Amino acid sequence: VIYIASTPETVFAALTNPQMTEQYWFGFRIAADGKAGSSFTMRPPGGENVEKGVILESDPPRRLAYTWYPKYEDDKHERPSRVAFDLVPLKGQVRLTIVHEDFDEGSKMFEGISKGWPAVLSSLKSFLETGRALESSLNSEPVTAGAQS
Amino acid sequence: MSGGPQSSFVYVTYIRTTAEKLWRALIEPEFTKQFWFGVTQDCEWKAGAPWRMMIPDGRVADAGEVVEIERIAISSCPGAMSSSRNCMRKAIRG
Numbered sequence: 001v002i003y004i005a006s007t008p009e010t011v012f013a014a015l016t017n018p019q020m021t022e023q024y025w026f027g028f029r030i031a032a033d034g035k036a037g038s039s040f041t042m043r044p045p046g047g048e049n050v051e052k053g054v055i056l057e058s059d060p061p062r063r064l065a066y067t068w069y070p071k072y073e074d075d076k077h078e079r080p081s082r083v084a085f086d087l088v089p090l091k092g093q094v095r096l097t098i099v100h101e102d103f104d105e106g107s108k109m110f111e112g113i114s115k116g117w118p119a120v121l122s123s124l125k126s127f128l129e130t131g132r133a134l135e136s137s138l139n140s141e142p143v144t145a146g147a148q149s
Numbered sequence: 150m151s152g153g154p155q156s157s158f159v160y161v162t163y164i165r166t167t168a169e170k171l172w173r174a175l176i177e178p179e180f181t182k183q184f185w186f187g188v189t190q191d192c193e194w195k196a197g198a199p200w201r202m203m204i205p206d207g208r209v210a211d212a213g214e215v216v217e218i219e220r221i222a223i224s225s226c227p228g229a230m231s232s233s234r235n236c237m238r239k240a241i242r243g
């Protein structure tokens with residue numbers, strides 16, 4: 001859960017629009033602006049666009065849910081997990097709740113996202129509130145932001 | 150802390166600041182009340198010291214004692230992004 005001084009529309013756009021994600025998600029372009037049933041894609045910095053999952057629910061600017069495919073060498077045998085975002089406007093702020101679930105037992109992907117989401121969401125908050133995202137902690141921590149799956 | 154997973158809450162956030170400033174933000178009453186919805190803490194900030202958390206009307210909302218306090222000289226904290234988990238520790242038992 002994170003509170004952001006912004007509007008649900010802006011936060012929703014920031015989660016789904018590749019031009020916006022690129023600015024705070026440490027260079028990753030995430031395109032999740034389609035309707036339920038369409039795929040969502042992720043392009044790492046300097047990399048290729050990959051299909052990262054399927055949009056399960058899209059109800060802008062309140063709720064977004066998608067599946068999350070494992071794509072890395074150490075987790076690609078795992079089953080897809082599921083991410084849901086809920087946006088609630090409160091007094092000129094947005095309460096953003098993220099639930100990422102349905103992992104295999106002992107999942108590597110779970111380890112990755114447990115480190116990734118706090119960094120991505122902190123950067124999102126800084127970006128929307130100050131206009132400046134955080135820098136990647138790639139050099140100071142073993143796993144960075146959303147990079148692990 | 151014991152008692153199974155339900156008794157432990159872990160939240161990690163990254164803040165573009167210095168560890169020194171973040172430390173002051175967690176401790177100094179003039180600082181805490183600006184972001185902690187008016188809350189101030191009454192404490193000497195040393196191990197074993199009583200700790201009280203006051204809401205703006207002066208009532209004590211919570212109390213405990215300092216279990217662990219460790220100020221770390223932080224020039225070694227890498228990168229522009231400091232994590233409170235990596236750079237400093239403060240623990241209060243309520």
